[in-house]
Amino acid sequence: MQYVTLGKTGLNVSSAGLGCGGHSRLGQAYGNSTAQSIAIIHAAMDMGVNFIDTATAYGTEPIVGEAIKGRRDEVIISTKRTIFQQGASPTGNELLTGAEFITGVEDNLKLLGTDHIDILHLHGVFANQYDHCVQELVPALHQLQDQGKIRFLGVTERFIRDTNHTMLSRALEDDVWDVVMTGFNMINPSARHTVLPKTQEKNTGTLIMFAVRRALSDPDATAEIISELISAGLIDPSDLDTENPFSFLLAPNCASTVTEAAYRFCRHEPGAHVVLTGTGSLEHLKENLEVLQMPALPTEAQDKLRNIFGNVDSVSGN
Numbered sequence: 001m002q003y004v005t006l007g008k009t010g011l012n013v014s015s016a017g018l019g020c021g022g023h024s025r026l027g028q029a030y031g032n033s034t035a036q037s038i039a040i041i042h043a044a045m046d047m048g049v050n051f052i053d054t055a056t057a058y059g060t061e062p063i064v065g066e067a068i069k070g071r072r073d074e075v076i077i078s079t080k081r082t083i084f085q086q087g088a089s090p091t092g093n094e095l096l097t098g099a100e101f102i103t104g105v106e107d108n109l110k111l112l113g114t115d116h117i118d119i120l121h122l123h124g125v126f127a128n129q130y131d132h133c134v135q136e137l138v139p140a141l142h143q144l145q146d147q148g149k150i151r152f153l154g155v156t157e158r159f160i161r162d163t164n165h166t167m168l169s170r171a172l173e174d175d176v177w178d179v180v181m182t183g184f185n186m187i188n189p190s191a192r193h194t195v196l197p198k199t200q201e202k203n204t205g206t207l208i209m210f211a212v213r214r215a216l217s218d219p220d221a222t223a224e225i226i227s228e229l230i231s232a233g234l235i236d237p238s239d240l241d242t243e244n245p246f247s248f249l250l251a252p253n254c255a256s257t258v259t260e261a262a263y264r265f266c267r268h269e270p271g272a273h274v275v276l277t278g279t280g281s282l283e284h285l286k287e288n289l290e291v292l293q294m295p296a297l298p299t300e301a302q303d304k305l306r307n308i309f310g311n312v313d314s315v316s317g318n
Ligand SMILES: NC(=O)c1ccc[n+]([C@@H]2O[C@H](COP(=O)([O-])OP(=O)(O)OC[C@H]3O[C@@H](n4cnc5c(N)ncnc54)[C@H](OP(=O)(O)O)[C@@H]3O)[C@@H](O)[C@H]2O)c1
Pocket: 018, 019, 020, 021, 022, 023, 024, 027, 053, 054, 080, 123, 124, 156, 157, 158, 159, 181, 208, 209, 210, 211, 212, 213, 214, 217, 259, 276, 277, 278, 279, 280, 281, 283, 284, 285, 287, 288
């Protein structure tokens, strides 16, 4: 496993992180037992992964808590809490007070079975909610930090709706965040122009999500998204084989699968510290951890991807 320094946190983290959310939620989304999900976490740890990302909203914190019993010191725990009132719209302005947020964090600690969280993120923040975060929730996070309950402050964007990184562009003007999580992938690499230059300038720890998602792991989803981008005039159909749009990546000197290419694409992007991989399958986990240690894609493949998708910022690949 390769390790990197997570920006200003100074944490030494594996460049591949285990994502416990997404469409799989460690396989909980499609029927894995708790024991099977724990086995995924243990396999990842045994292969050198020391970065685990979860959230209250995923329902996987208790599984992570169970998996790290007796092994807490081996892992960096990144978890998140949503910022809106229960039952309110995630996009709206019915947001938690600092005191309510602090009370909620006790649940994260309990579910994870730990007395401290390494990185606590405000989960899926929209730009219209950002001022409230700074005014009301950041002081609460500092209070939690002073109490030793959290070590570092993070914020994650809602990439499905905020595909051009409006919230993070704003957040990175401030010196508040130790870590951010951004969507970035072969079909929407726009963080390269917005988020990543700023994180590098500020030495902000940077986590990559949506490396693969559906668009780069399911051929039907790939076909759908490519045709959407062509119809919207965002990519030129003459630049790729519309029947098999990523065939150019599957050359002998390039990648064996689109998924492999997708993870390698993210892994070597300047400014990307940890690439999260989400899976409920031991086989996929092993494959993904292996490909995340492989070299960058050949320059010609990277150039072609830049030429085709370089200006796309309106899809997430969800
Ligand atoms: N706003 C936020 O804060 C936010 C939003 C989204 C995600 N996240 C975090 O980011 C993490 C990563 O996102 P993600 O889970 O969507 O990860 P991802 O790695 O981009 O995509 C995972 C999807 O790809 C499939 N997959 C994985 N490896 C595969 C392989 N080798 N071959 C074929 N299919 C494969 C998985 O299904 P299988 O289970 O079948 O492998 C799953 O459906 C999440 O788990 C979560 O921790 C945060």
